Amino acid sequence: EAQVTQNPRYLITVTGKKLTVTCSQNMNHEYMSWYRQDPGLGLRQIYYSMNVEVTDKGDVPEGYKVSRKEKRNFPLILESPSPNQTSLYFCASSPREGSQETQYFGPGTRLLVL
Amino acid sequence: GENVEQHPSTLSVQEGDSAVIKCTYSDSASNYFPWYKQELGKGPQLIIDIRSNVGEKKDQRIAVTLNKTAKHFSLHITETQPEDSAVYFCAASLGIMTTDSWGKLQFGAGTQVVVTP
Numbered sequence: 496e497a498q499v500t501q502n503p504r505y506l507i508t509v510t511g512k513k514l515t516v517t518c519s520q521n522m523n524h525e526y527m528s529w530y531r532q533d534p535g536l537g538l539r540q541i542y543y544s545m546n547v548e549v550t551d552k553g554d555v556p557e558g559y560k561v562s563r564k565e566k567r568n569f570p571l572i573l574e575s576p577s578p579n580q581t582s583l584y585f586c587a588s589s590p591r592e593g594s595q596e597t598q599y600f601g602p603g604t605r606l607l608v609l
Numbered sequence: 610g611e612n613v614e615q616h617p618s619t620l621s622v623q624e625g626d627s628a629v630i631k632c633t634y635s636d637s638a639s640n641y642f643p644w645y646k647q648e649l650g651k652g653p654q655l656i657i658d659i660r661s662n663v664g665e666k667k668d669q670r671i672a673v674t675l676n677k678t679a680k681h682f683s684l685h686i687t688e689t690q691p692e693d694s695a696v697y698f699c700a701a702s703l704g705i706m707t708t709d710s711w712g713k714l715q716f717g718a719g720t721q722v723v724v725t726p
Contacts, residue, residue: 499652530716535618535718536718537613537615537698537716537717537718537719538653538698538714538716539716540713540714543713553713554610585652585653587652596641596643596658596702597643597655597658598643598655598714600645600652600653600654601652602650602651602652603650603651603652
């Protein structure tokens with residue numbers, strides 16, 4: 496089944512404790528992206544990657560890191576989480592061929608930073 | 610950069626009635642406008658999209674209209690059913706033609722639609 500998977504789905508942590516949220520897609524998509532969803536703000540892009548070893552900042556990159564060592568994986572790293580990073584996080588992927596621009600979203604990771 | 614505003618933030622409709630959600634965008638160069646539906650506990654899923662060379666697109670009970678001059682686009686759901694209850698997001702993008710911005714979607718804040726039986 497074609498899908499984007501994220502782990503963990505739920506996470507409670509404390510300020511300053513490094514964490515990684517994994518994202519994997521099995522559709523051989525070139526483009527991957529991370530978003531955070533907050534009430535009243537919709538989805539805001541954190542980082543995106545056009546291909547392996549190619550990443551760039553989105554609208555709200557502060558406090559986050561990403562890496563794209565393989566095509567299928569795009570982990571999101573919070574080196575020193577703070578309470579304002581409490582949010583719902585989504586990973587998405589998209590093919591980069593022809594006019595296909597649809598982004599396929601994972602199920603989300605709900606993060607609480609105490 | 611692009612700014613997308615979405616209204617209303619919540620919409621309650623009686624089953625069988627129509628629902629309309631409106632979005633405005635700021636960047637006249639935007640040329641791709643998708644709509645995503647997010648059900649409870651799930652990620653957003655594309656339901657329909659439209660490009661700037663088209664004024665209207667329909668898919669069964671849903672339709673999207675685009676007014677490039679006024680820079681606004683709308684989602685129309687007819688004959689609403691309880692399974693239409695969800696959060697709907699509009700988005701705008703410069704589309705695939707701009708290498709630097711490919712895939713960068715700017716989302717609206719979302720509309721919570723509740724369809725009551």
